[in-house]
Amino acid sequence: DIVMTQSPVSLPVTPGEPASISCRSSQSLLHDNGFIYLDWYLQKPGQSPQLLIYLGSNRASGVPDRFSGSGSGTDFTLEISRVEAEDVGVYYCMQALQAPPTFGPGTKVDIK
């Protein structure tokens, strides 16, 4: 299985400030077709996960443009340009290149 890691484990943020989460995979997530098979999910407190980013950098429908995904090979980043209070929760990266899909351990974002 592809192993996913994330850092930091916990990220206190100030509203209006940027935030960045790192995700790393044990193998390259670059598909032969040239696309990165990585998704990002956010699990808000008490809720089920929701899709934020797919194919490494594409925002899902309804996701604000303050969220952006980037990266290549084995290193990826989710950035929030200006954090809002509603962005708190646990962020997970997930590789979709090989079955079984595997998730990172999560990064908990909360307000300072």
Next chain:
Amino acid sequence: QVQLQESGPGLVKPSQTLSLTCTVSGGSISSGNYYWSWIRQPAGKGLEWIGRIYTSGNTNYNPSLKSRVTISVDTSKNHLSLNLSSVTATDTAVYYCARGGGFDFWSGSLDRYYYYYMDVWGKGTTVTVSS
């Protein structure tokens, strides 16, 4: 708008079989290019993918659970089922069902691909394994 609702016993005894249902509303479970999956989350921990079934009927299971898992679809009831046998306390978790939707895209060499992502999730159901 498709919605998913998990249901099943909240308490299962060790060595028994955990059986859950995910009812799909707002759409047909058997149409379109989708898969239907199960994911679980022990309390305070991360997400573990259990398996999925495509509308074609093909299934994939997590190798760590494969010997104990069966995922199936009942099109007459428009629901997805999960059976996990020989459960232990380590199977205690919130169980989610999710739809794998997606889209067609073309690579730079103009080959066609389909990418799935889990775009609709149920609210989850808590299962405790205890005697």
